[in-house]
Amino acid sequence: MRKIGALIFPGFELLDLFGPLEMFGMLAEQFTIRIVAETADPIKSYPGPMILPDDLTSDNQDYDILLIPGGDGTRREVDNDGLLQWLWEKSAKAGLVASVCTGSALLAKAGLLDARKATTNKEEFDETTSNGPSVHWQKKARWVQDGRFFTSSGVSAGTDMSLAIIAHLHDLATAEQIARWAEYTWNRDPNNDPFFIAP
Amino acid sequence: MRKIGALIFPGFELLDLFGPLEMFGMLAEQFTIRIVAETADPIKSYPGPMILPDDLTSDNQDYDILLIPGGDGTRREVDNDGLLQWLWEKSAKAGLVASVCTGSALLAKAGLLDARKATTNKEEFDETTSNGPSVHWQKKARWVQDGRFFTSSGVSAGTDMSLAIIAHLHDLATAEQIARWAEYTWNRDPNNDPFFIAP
Numbered sequence: 001m002r003k004i005g006a007l008i009f010p011g012f013e014l015l016d017l018f019g020p021l022e023m024f025g026m027l028a029e030q031f032t033i034r035i036v037a038e039t040a041d042p043i044k045s046y047p048g049p050m051i052l053p054d055d056l057t058s059d060n061q062d063y064d065i066l067l068i069p070g071g072d073g074t075r076r077e078v079d080n081d082g083l084l085q086w087l088w089e090k091s092a093k094a095g096l097v098a099s100v101c102t103g104s105a106l107l108a109k110a111g112l113l114d115a116r117k118a119t120t121n122k123e124e125f126d127e128t129t130s131n132g133p134s135v136h137w138q139k140k141a142r143w144v145q146d147g148r149f150f151t152s153s154g155v156s157a158g159t160d161m162s163l164a165i166i167a168h169l170h171d172l173a174t175a176e177q178i179a180r181w182a183e184y185t186w187n188r189d190p191n192n193d194p195f196f197i198a199p
Numbered sequence: 200m201r202k203i204g205a206l207i208f209p210g211f212e213l214l215d216l217f218g219p220l221e222m223f224g225m226l227a228e229q230f231t232i233r234i235v236a237e238t239a240d241p242i243k244s245y246p247g248p249m250i251l252p253d254d255l256t257s258d259n260q261d262y263d264i265l266l267i268p269g270g271d272g273t274r275r276e277v278d279n280d281g282l283l284q285w286l287w288e289k290s291a292k293a294g295l296v297a298s299v300c301t302g303s304a305l306l307a308k309a310g311l312l313d314a315r316k317a318t319t320n321k322e323e324f325d326e327t328t329s330n331g332p333s334v335h336w337q338k339k340a341r342w343v344q345d346g347r348f349f350t351s352s353g354v355s356a357g358t359d360m361s362l363a364i365i366a367h368l369h370d371l372a373t374a375e376q377i378a379r380w381a382e383y384t385w386n387r388d389p390n391n392d393p394f395f396i397a398p
Contacts (some may be wrong), residue, residue: 018213032247049220155381183352184215195379
């Protein structure tokens with residue numbers, strides 16, 4: 001059983017978080033999901049719906065997998081030193097760290113992606129990547145794995161990445177079964193990036 | 200500005216709800232999202248994360264669009280006469296009613312789909328369709344539109360349907376732009392059902 005710590009903050013993007021959690025959640029005997037926030041109040045997502053955390057960052061829990069969504073709120077959180085410190089400490093103890101969309105801005109700003117390959121979304125590529133000048137940013141990628149760090153491209157790409165993580169931790173057949181249950185057409189090739197536009 | 204009433208209940212499936220709400224949420228000037236539940240307590244989704252409602256069914260609000268997710272909890276809610284009554288009354292006032300996955304069991308049990316074409320997910324097809332013996336169930340469909348009722352196939356199909364609803368209410372270019380922002384490969388053909396298995 002692996003414990004997933006899924007971070008939320010005001011202005012996180014819904015599908016960045018709940019696409020992957022849908023896929024992990026279908027393996028309830030393999031993954032426990034904990035929603036983590038800095039405060040116990042309901043957290044308002046960018047489109048509006050409010051989510052309650054299960055754990056606080058101050059609880060100082062460790063997680064086997066960290067999942068960091070993107071969203072407009074990352075623009076504020078890149079300057080949240082307390083949260084970046086938490087990310088640094090918890091990433092050191094996690095077996096796997098994954099970000100979706102602009103969530104990679106937080107990992108980059110915390111210094112966790114330095115000298116690693118990583119990606120992020122297309123719309124905010126320049127702004128996001130400015131948070132990690134020492135990161136080897138990949139503009140054409142559905143997702144990128146570098147060691148125990150997985151970073152995905154924009155929003156929906158996180159769902160494809162989450163199935164790749166399931167295949168990585170379990171096997172391809174399990175990931176394919178999950179995709180079938182969710183009636184999800186899995187883009188399983190990290191280099192197949194339908195949204196890349198050549199410069 | 201259209202007001203979306205997105206129903207939640209214990210055991211609703213995350214992606215059924217948040218895939219569509221991601222897409223509608225990108226048009227913040229066109230759609231207001233209200234999460235609706237029977238009780239003010241946080242509602243636990245099937246995989247675990249807890250969501251807070253914005254409105255209660257007892258508030259007796261009307262909505263332009265009703266969005267009904269599926270999930271294991273629909274097995275209980277098909278016997279919840281109060282909720283079915285609310286669905287009946289609010290559907291009469293809504294311009295558009297949409298269900299994802301086994302959410303169509305609730306619409307069917309409320310009698311709203313009688314003599315209409317509709318679909319649902321593959322895994323629970325026989326159980327779900329037993330709630331609507333007078334519904335013209337379509338086993339091969341990504342989603343089905345019959346008048347102002349849209350019903351989608353399993354989980355991820357709801358996201359494709361939501362973009363079709365955006366195209367229906369606005370235009371194709373708007374839906375395509377939303378899909379691009381979300382880096383989502385939209386299956387835009389309601390008859391292209393990759394998960395249909397011929398009997």
